[in-house]
Amino acid sequence: MPPSAAADPAAAEADGRSGGSPYAVETRGLTKVFGKQRAVDGVDLRVPSGSVYGFLGPNGSGKTTTIRMLMGLVAPTSGDHDILGQPMPAELTSALHRVGSLIEGPAFHAHLSGLANLRRLDAADARSDARTSAARIGAALERVGLEPAANKRFRAYSLGMKQRLAIAAALLAPRDLLVLDEPTNGLDPQGTREVRHLVAGLAADGITVLISSHLLAEIQQICTHVGVMSAGKLVAQGGIDELRAGQTAELVVHTPDPADAMRVLSTAGVAALAADGEVVTGQPGGLPPERLVAELVAAGVRVRRFGIDRPSLEDLYVSLTGEGFEVRQ
Numbered sequence: 001m002p003p004s005a006a007a008d009p010a011a012a013e014a015d016g017r018s019g020g021s022p023y024a025v026e027t028r029g030l031t032k033v034f035g036k037q038r039a040v041d042g043v044d045l046r047v048p049s050g051s052v053y054g055f056l057g058p059n060g061s062g063k064t065t066t067i068r069m070l071m072g073l074v075a076p077t078s079g080d081h082d083i084l085g086q087p088m089p090a091e092l093t094s095a096l097h098r099v100g101s102l103i104e105g106p107a108f109h110a111h112l113s114g115l116a117n118l119r120r121l122d123a124a125d126a127r128s129d130a131r132t133s134a135a136r137i138g139a140a141l142e143r144v145g146l147e148p149a150a151n152k153r154f155r156a157y158s159l160g161m162k163q164r165l166a167i168a169a170a171l172l173a174p175r176d177l178l179v180l181d182e183p184t185n186g187l188d189p190q191g192t193r194e195v196r197h198l199v200a201g202l203a204a205d206g207i208t209v210l211i212s213s214h215l216l217a218e219i220q221q222i223c224t225h226v227g228v229m230s231a232g233k234l235v236a237q238g239g240i241d242e243l244r245a246g247q248t249a250e251l252v253v254h255t256p257d258p259a260d261a262m263r264v265l266s267t268a269g270v271a272a273l274a275a276d277g278e279v280v281t282g283q284p285g286g287l288p289p290e291r292l293v294a295e296l297v298a299a300g301v302r303v304r305r306f307g308i309d310r311p312s313l314e315d316l317y318v319s320l321t322g323e324g325f326e327v328r329q
């Protein structure tokens with residue numbers, strides 16, 4: 001099942017995965033002030049159950065602080081939130097045993113194998129049942145594709161394998177929600193692909209995933225929803241298609257007759273017209289593109305190139321955060 005098919009809040013609500021709420025995470029006015037700085041400022045996060053929610057924003061925009069508040073690791077200055085339909089922090093214990101997280105990353109021992117590391121972590125968890133430990137560890141290793149390397153020492157793992165082991169540690173118990181803070185940070189392209197593939201698989205199993213990143217390009221292929229943070233505020237949030245559809249399309253005409261093109265296009269209802277050399281841009285009105293081309297040609301305008309571009313999600317991200325982006329596969 002693709003992630004988008006899993007993102008069915010109604011189904012999640014009906015089967016009780018989110019305690020009757022359509023959201024796996026919902027915050028209301030979540031705020032954290034450090035001294036004079038509002039690191040997180042009135043954030044209303046809505047992570048639909050079954051979604052892969054990309055929590056995006058430049059370094060320092062408040063993602064980690066938000067995630068730490070979600071997981072009860074730091075107290076909000078104001079605001080409140082529910083996790084899997086349970087109010088926090090009142091239901092911290094009952095909600096959080098269904099939530100796996102990768103925030104700072106568990107401390108693994110370099111000289112121990114992946115398997116031995118997971119055994120140690122499982123034994124250290126007071127809630128875990130020793131009788132089912134071997135089966136749960138085996139299942140977690142299988143889920144992240146590390147059984148063939150289970151007996152290798154941690155220090156021999158690639159960066160991607162190390163990160164997959166950290167995700168396995170978060171999966172030692174059955175989870176409805178997985179919260180991953182910058183899981184692709186510092187990974188090479190291969191490691192990034194491994195983590196992306198793993199997250200897509202978990203989403204297909206019906207686990208809601210909240211994944212933060214400062215690089216949209218790294219995670220947008222697997223996200224059904226995104227939220228964009230900038231300077232402590234959530235500046236955009238929604239389904240990927242919905243956000244893309246909300247962007248204004250731009251008409252671009254390449255012509256050696258820019259003045260005539262602007263006159264014709266203006267009459268045809270194109271707004272915000274501008275010319276830069278032989279390139280004319282504007283916001284198309286109600287007329288379909290073929291009519292605009294016909295009007296230009298009929299008026300004797302020489303059209304060398306004509307296009308209507310919908311800005312990409314990257315354009316939206318850059319315009320919202322003022323942040324450049326690196327394209328990494």
Ligand SMILES: Nc1ncnc2c1ncn2[C@@H]1O[C@H](COP(=O)(O)OP(=O)(O)OP(=O)(O)O)[C@@H](O)[C@H]1O
Pocket residue numbers: 034037039057058059060061062063064065066182214
């Ligand atoms: N314990 C703290 N004390 C004081 N300031 C803090 C503390 N934790 C975070 N901050 C500040 O709050 C702001 C938001 O930081 P945060 O780590 O949440 O951002 P981020 O988006 O996760 O960025 P990064 O990806 O770099 O971690 C930053 O300016 C940071 O310096």
